[in-house]
Amino acid sequence: MTIKEAQEIVDNWIKTIGVRYFNELTNTALLMEEVGEVARIMARVYGEQSFKESDKSHDLADEMADVLFVLICLANQTGIDLTEALEKNLEKKTSRDSNRHNNNPKLK
Numbered sequence: 001m002t003i004k005e006a007q008e009i010v011d012n013w014i015k016t017i018g019v020r021y022f023n024e025l026t027n028t029a030l031l032m033e034e035v036g037e038v039a040r041i042m043a044r045v046y047g048e049q050s051f052k053e054s055d056k057s058h059d060l061a062d063e064m065a066d067v068l069f070v071l072i073c074l075a076n077q078t079g080i081d082l083t084e085a086l087e088k089n090l091e092k093k094t095s096r097d098s099n100r101h102n103n104n105p106k107l108k
Contacts (some may be wrong), residue, residue: 003083010072027074034066 001009011025014021022030043049051058075082101107 003086004081006068007072007076007082010069011076014073021073021077024077025068025075027077031067031070031074034063034070037063038067048095 021027041060041063042056044051044055044058045060072082074080075085097100
């Protein structure tokens with residue numbers, strides 16, 4: 001599915017199953033919560049932290065999808081076309097960083 005399609009699907013889901021969008025501030029807090037859940041798994045799988053018994057049934061893909069879902073909700077609520085936003089962001093990064101990373105000895 002495209003990003004545009006994902007925005008439409010989430011909007012339809014919210015309006016038919018979710019009843020309505022949570023307000024923007026609530027969704028921002030939920031986004032931070034979901035990002036924290038991704039960070040928790042990353043720290044245990046790829047970092048030095050050990051798993052607690054309650055952490056052992058982790059699903060990184062599902063947690064990343066939760067982040068994406070809430071981010072899409074916020075984009076829909078604020079009128080942001082994520083396809084357009086990502087295209088502009090990539091253009092900015094390409095222009096700004098065209099030589100920066102190639103010239104970074106830390107990346108060699």
